[in-house]
Amino acid sequence: MTQYLFFSGKGGVGKTSLSSATAVRLARQGARTLLVTTDPASNLGDVFGQAVGLDARPVAGVPGLFIQEINPEAALQSYKDRALAPMRALFPEQIVRAAEEKMSGPCTEEVATFDQFIACMQEPDYDWVVFDTAPTGHTLRLLELPGSWSVHITESAAGSGQTCMGPVESLTASQKEYDAALKALQSESQSTFVFVTQPSKLSIDEMMRASEELKKLGIHHQIAVLNGVIPEEERVHPYSQRRWRRQMPFVESLPQEFSGPVGMMPLYADEIKGIEMLERVGRDLDDAIHL
Amino acid sequence: MPFTYEKLLEELLVPRGGRPRKVFFAGKGGVGKTTLACTAALFAAERGNRTVLVTTDPASHIGEVFGVEVGPALRKIPHTDLWLVRIDPKAALENYQQAVLATVPDDAETQGRVREELNSPCTEEVAVFQHFLDFVLDDAFDVTVFDTAPTGHTVRLLQLAWDYAGELAGKTALSSETAALDGAQLAPRMQAAIQTLQDPGATSMLFVTLPEMTPIAEMERAIADLGRTGIATQAIIVNEVLPEEAATSPLFGKRLAKQMMYIDDLRPRHPAQAFATAPLQDDEILGVALLQQFGDQLIH
Numbered sequence: 001m002t003q004y005l006f007f008s009g010k011g012g013v014g015k016t017s018l019s020s021a022t023a024v025r026l027a028r029q030g031a032r033t034l035l036v037t038t039d040p041a042s043n044l045g046d047v048f049g050q051a052v053g054l055d056a057r058p059v060a061g062v063p064g065l066f067i068q069e070i071n072p073e074a075a076l077q078s079y080k081d082r083a084l085a086p087m088r089a090l091f092p093e094q095i096v097r098a099a100e101e102k103m104s105g106p107c108t109e110e111v112a113t114f115d116q117f118i119a120c121m122q123e124p125d126y127d128w129v130v131f132d133t134a135p136t137g138h139t140l141r142l143l144e145l146p147g148s149w150s151v152h153i154t155e156s157a158a159g160s161g162q163t164c165m166g167p168v169e170s171l172t173a174s175q176k177e178y179d180a181a182l183k184a185l186q187s188e189s190q191s192t193f194v195f196v197t198q199p200s201k202l203s204i205d206e207m208m209r210a211s212e213e214l215k216k217l218g219i220h221h222q223i224a225v226l227n228g229v230i231p232e233e234e235r236v237h238p239y240s241q242r243r244w245r246r247q248m249p250f251v252e253s254l255p256q257e258f259s260g261p262v263g264m265m266p267l268y269a270d271e272i273k274g275i276e277m278l279e280r281v282g283r284d285l286d287d288a289i290h291l
Numbered sequence: 292m293p294f295t296y297e298k299l300l301e302e303l304l305v306p307r308g309g310r311p312r313k314v315f316f317a318g319k320g321g322v323g324k325t326t327l328a329c330t331a332a333l334f335a336a337e338r339g340n341r342t343v344l345v346t347t348d349p350a351s352h353i354g355e356v357f358g359v360e361v362g363p364a365l366r367k368i369p370h371t372d373l374w375l376v377r378i379d380p381k382a383a384l385e386n387y388q389q390a391v392l393a394t395v396p397d398d399a400e401t402q403g404r405v406r407e408e409l410n411s412p413c414t415e416e417v418a419v420f421q422h423f424l425d426f427v428l429d430d431a432f433d434v435t436v437f438d439t440a441p442t443g444h445t446v447r448l449l450q451l452a453w454d455y456a457g458e459l460a461g462k463t464a465l466s467s468e469t470a471a472l473d474g475a476q477l478a479p480r481m482q483a484a485i486q487t488l489q490d491p492g493a494t495s496m497l498f499v500t501l502p503e504m505t506p507i508a509e510m511e512r513a514i515a516d517l518g519r520t521g522i523a524t525q526a527i528i529v530n531e532v533l534p535e536e537a538a539t540s541p542l543f544g545k546r547l548a549k550q551m552m553y554i555d556d557l558r559p560r561h562p563a564q565a566f567a568t569a570p571l572q573d574d575e576i577l578g579v580a581l582l583q584q585f586g587d588q589l590i591h
Contacts, residue, residue, distance in 0.1 A: 010320060010321045011319055011320045011321030011322070011506075012321045012322070012501060012503070012506070013321070043504065043505050046504070101444070101447050104444055104447075200575050201575050201577070202352055202355065202575060202577075205352070205355070206350070206352075209350065230542070231542070234540065234541065234542045237539065237540040237541070237542075237543075238536070239534070239536050239537045239539075239540050239543060240537075240540050240542060240543060242573050243543075243573065246573060246574060246575075267542060268542075269541065269542045269543075269545040269546065270545065271549070
């Protein structure tokens with residue numbers, strides 16, 4: 001059975017780096033691994049130094065590792081094309097343009113992106129699928145969608161057959177798949193959520209809220225990673241020392257507050273790019289958390 | 292001096308020529324919009340302006356920053372001229388649904404069809420923006436600070452809605468927003484609000500980013516998109532720039548050098564915008580004292 005790993009957290013906390021390092025490590029251990037980014041701000045291509053596409057591509061130098069991007073803009077475009085095609089025959093150009101703009105917002109983009117997210121969960125060829133998910137609020141809505149969206153589809157199908165996203169037929173084709181995806185997310189033996197946070201109050205508060213939200217959705221298998229902890233040897237510099245003093249209380253308290261395991265990852269001087277650096281981060285991460 | 296830290300111009304945050312000012316902080320999640328909005332609002336209030344700080348984000352932490360509960364009723368911060376308020380998306384959605392349903396024909400079939408569409412996940416976004424407009428149009432405060440900003444998409448959506456209001460008189464299910472515009476006072480209100488947003492004499496549109504590659508790329512896309520609706524960005528604020536004393540640390544020194552590289556690269560691309568860098572603070576900016584300290588470092 002394919003195992004899923006989801007990296008969650010606010011923008012800028014290091015999800016892309018940590019999910020990339022994890023994927024490299026899993027592949028090195030012999031698991032056939034797919035790394036998927038759904039983050040519109042992802043720089044996976046920079047991290048691996050190779051082009052990322054909408055289809056899974058092998059990573060040079062790491063046998064068994066594949067990377068894939070869900071591009072929200074491309075997802076949205078193909079969704080709009082599908083939904084607008086039947087309208088073009090029926091409505092004047094201006095109305096179609098109004099409808100197109102209406103389908104260009106973050107809401108429809110999330111729905112379209114989620115559509116492709118589901119497809120990536122149904123890849124039977126992999127031992128592991130690692131998701132570098134989008135920032136917290138976005139992720140939550142994304143993950144809340146399977147439940148609320150399928151309800152919406154059902155209601156709509158019983159009514160006029162219209163939703164704000166377009167004709168229902170462009171959505172319902174895989175309603176069963178959405179329900180199956182939610183079940184997989186809830187399965188402790190199949191899915192793990194890794195919350196990445198900085199050792200600071202608001203970042204941790206937000207993570208705790210996000211963690212509770214997921215529990216309400218029946219998702220309990222959660223790990224927290226405190227990222228960017230100033231390494232011991234650096235703590236002698238006056239500036240670094242001051243910064244460390246601010247981090248310390250959270251480093252001490254989070255393991256008591258968070259219901260699952262908590263790992264610590266250091267702040268690195270270098271940008272996390274290239275296989276060699278990813279392997280170094282992967283080793284540190286392997287010491288920090290056990291998957 | 293290898294590094295320069297530029298300050299944000301005070302005139303962007305206070306009324307100009309006696310006109311009330313609307314100040315928006317735009318940018319992606321995690322860049323520090325809320326902190327900057329709180330800092331700017333307190334700054335304006337302490338210079339004798341009656342100021343309100345508005346958030347539309349249900350997960351907003353402006354309450355945590357000021358250490359008070361924030362809800363849909365105005366809440367005054369003691370010993371200041373600053374009020375806080377949070378737009379409740381659920382209440383906004385309900386009001387909006389009522390307003391729209393009141394404007395469509397009163398037969399069961401039409402009402403049912405529009406009601407169904409109004410339950411779609413996209414409606415909340417529009418509803419919150421509608422309520423947001425109340426604050427854009429309200430001149431009861433000298434300064435109104437928003438910790439979010441409309442995107443190019445949101446503005447275009449509203450423009451299209453009134454442009455085609457006539458043509459959409461048939462009221463297909465895709466036009467419930469338009470139905471609302473047809474009816475009451477919504478269209479002229481919305482038009483007035485967007486004119487305010489387009490007027491640099493009344494509005495400051497300020498973008499916040501971090502000195503890193505992807506946040507900068509995202510911001511530039513968003514500025515261009517908003518620009519297409521006639522709303523110009525007046526300033527770019529690069530947040531969380533390491534302080535100069537970090538330069539001698541082996542770890543932070545390397546990081547600071549990279550930040551400066553991104554800033555030097557970004558600046559010349561935006562000659563029309565004011566530019567500011569906000570130094571990363573040791574402490575998380577919580578409470579009035581730290582907000583004041585940050586304001587002194589950031590604003591000139």
